[in-house]
Amino acid sequence: MADHFSGPRILFDPASDITDIFAFPSPDRPGRLVIVLDAFPAAAPTALFSDAITYRLRVRPVAQAAEGAAFTVGGTEYAFDFTFAVPGQVPGSDEPVQIGTCTAPNGEHVLFRVGDETPTEAEGLRIFAGPRLDPFFINLTGVLATDATEKLAFQPDAVNTLQGMNVLSIVIEVDTQAVFGPDSSPLFGVVGETVTSGGRPVRLERMGRPEIKNVVLASKKFDPVNSDIEIRDLYNEEDAFAVRQDYAGAYRARFNANLAFFDRLDGEAVWPPDDQGTHPLTELLLADFLVVDVSKPFSEDSCFEIETALLAGREHATCGGRAPNDDIVDTIYTLLVNGIDGPRISDGVDSATRPATHQFPYLAAPNPTPPDLMTVFAALSAPPEPGAEA
Amino acid sequence: MTSRPVRDDHEPVTTNGTIALVNLSAQIDSLATQGQRADSTTLFAVAQQAVLVDLLALRGHLLGRVADYEHAAQLAERLVCEAPGDSIALLARARTRATLHRFAEAMTDLDAAGRAGAAQATLDGERAAILQAVGCYAEAQLLLRKAAPHQSDFTMLSALAVLQAERHETAEAEQVFGEARRSYRGVSPFPLAQLDFRRGVMWMREGDLPAARAWFEAARRRVPGYAPATGHLAEVDLLLGDPEAAVAHLRPLVETSDDPEYSSHLALVLRVAGRYQEAQQWRDRAAERYDELVLRHPEAYADHAADFWLMVGSNVDRGIQLALQTLVMRQTTRSYALVQRARAASNQPAHHTP
DSSP states (O other): OOSTTOSGGGGGOGGGOEEEEEEEEOSSSTTEEEEEEEESTTOOTTOOOOTTEEEEEEEEEEEEOSSSSOEEEOSOOEEEEEEEOOOEEOTTOSSEEOEEEEEOTTSOEEEEETTOSSOEEETTEEEEEEEEEOOOOOOHHHHHHHHHHSSOOOOTTOOOTTTTOEEEEEEEEEEHHHHHOTTOOSEEEEEEEEEEOSSSOOEEEEEOSTTIIIIIIOOOTTOSSOTTOOHHHHHHTSBTTBOOHHHHHHHHHHHHHHHHHHHHTTSOOOSOOOTTOOOTTHHHHHSOOEEEETTSOOOSSOTTHHHHHHHHTSOOOSOBSBOTTOOHHHHHHIIIIIOTTOOOOOOSOOSOSSOOOSSTTOSOOOOSSOOOHHHHHHTSOOOOOTTOOO | OOOOOOOOSOOOOOOOHHHHHHHHHHHHHHHOOOSOOSOOOSHHHHHHHHHHHHHHHHHHHHHTOHHHHHHHHHHHHHHHHHSTTOHHHHHHHHHHHHHTTOHHHHHHHHHHHHHTTOOHHHHHHHHHHHHHHTTOHHHHHHHHHHHGGGSOHHHHHHHHHHHHHHTTOHHHHHHHHHHHHHHOOOOOSHHHHHHHHHHHHHHHHTTOHHHHHHHHHHHHHHSTTOHHHHHHHHHHHHHTTOHHHHHHHHHHHHHHOOOHHHHHHHHHHHHHTTOHHHHHHHHHHHHHHHHHHHHHOHHHHHHHHHHHHHTTTOOHHHHHHHHHHHHHHOOOHHHHHHHHHHHHHHTSOOOOOO
16 A cells, blocks of 8 residues: 555554655646545544654755756755644534644644635645545555566456555645746646654654555565665665765665566566666656656646656657556556556556545545545455456 | 652643543544454555554553453454464554463564564563563563563553562652653554553552552543553542542442443442442442453453452352462462462451441
């Protein structure tokens, strides 16, 4: 799953567990950048944002590097910090209400009410926070079976593992000209983080591209260097724009080993490593942030397009980034297994049960009676025998 | 005896206790299991069920809910039935068995988990906790040292602090409690509340009631309604000569907890406050519940029930019988002391409720 339960440490702190980050140009207000942070996997209707966590969205201008398939990251950072108060009672209501504060890059504080369906408007900003239907969709059975059997094991017409589940969402729509300045780059790198509030900030989780931790980095069995390390907890602590050099070697080893595994899945190698054993995607994916171009129109199938264009040495044609309805499981398996322009791989789940909308706050209303997780996980059948290939 | 103020330069910021409890229950609800199921043996499902077992045990401890412990134990039993060779399932059952003081069976599960591939450091940590519970401090310390390089600083230092506290090495324990607190990096209030609670227990055992009180209060500030801290706070207030404050602490607890410890304490403090009729109601409620729990979980509740019958329950014979039962199950310093107390009580005129 995109970033749900991404590491053992996060299991006991669900309010800090980022499940997904999305970044896309607004479908109904071109030129505005929408960023979504989802947290608290399988949130029951009573779930609340933590008052001890800053939910942070970080945006930096990026540009194609002069050499190699990589991006250079600008020094200017636009950060949106979301903090939440302890719920209080509102006169005339029995339900406790949680109030949030968005601190914009210029230091302005914008107050909003969690769950309020009317967006909170401020200078160049539109904000929503509250429970929403989890927009992510995946055939987790097939993903686990692929890992277990080391063969592509997706079946058509599979069931979305996250069907009917909720998350806590933060949605912000930014007028980039007004908030970042008229000369700001149209190409941005975006990451989401949860950071401790008060005292020395400690990064609890962070996410850029989907499925980097849970699909690409999770498996330990191919790593010849650190096969006993749960690398995701370490990776969660990293600044996505500047990975600590002390651990970069460990991450590279895991990327090289696991990316090679994906390339072997169909028996044909499309990503030959260099003479140091480095996979061609390692450096690009290690710089783990979404890359979005707000000068392009909104698109729902453009995730990784900017990256693949860079790898292919051509101009990107779409906004890139990631929209909620983007079928990124198919995209990432296609890229890793079949290469840049290879035939599309399907995991058998092509859309959410209730797709995200094109109007703010974009994500569908929450399910008032979400399924319990055990039902979902228990229904995950044992991995099929090798040979049941896509 | 010097009171130590609850003050630390590093006061970690944690999620508001009420939010954290709501989210803990939300997490349990989202993981809630359904009836008997035979198809939950996939790796992921076992891991998720094991998390549910641990979350239920955590809520059981925080809110004083025996029902949560029982639910966790049932789930863990079923998990091992469905996945008998899975180390995660065996570890989960070991923890629930240890919670219910079934220490020998818990050790057997840990051995099996080791054969099934559980990490040695994990096993060492779990075994150390059990050895500590049965008073084998030297062996526990040895295992803690072995496990230390593989644990987080907070986990390692907390375990060490509690061990030193139990060995009455208070000066060293105080220092390590402080270090553990400073090393905490999470936002969940539960580990810190538990740490503060254990620090309070240490000072209570050492007879420094103001210090104990301060740490129990700190734990309750971190997690409002934290049952063991509230119960101990009531004990301290009673010992400090304020039975009405003790009653005020215990009243909400007897409404939310199904552990008879609190109704027993309430009966005691009401008696001290001269409210005998009210006390009798809570004494009867505790008696009934202790009888149930001793039948279901003798290892965990026989000693508490013995305490009850020797004091508020006013049935010394029953107290002696349960104290001896405890001694048969566990030959610890506490068990011997309990038998000694029971014998002393039998030589005194029986307590009578007016």
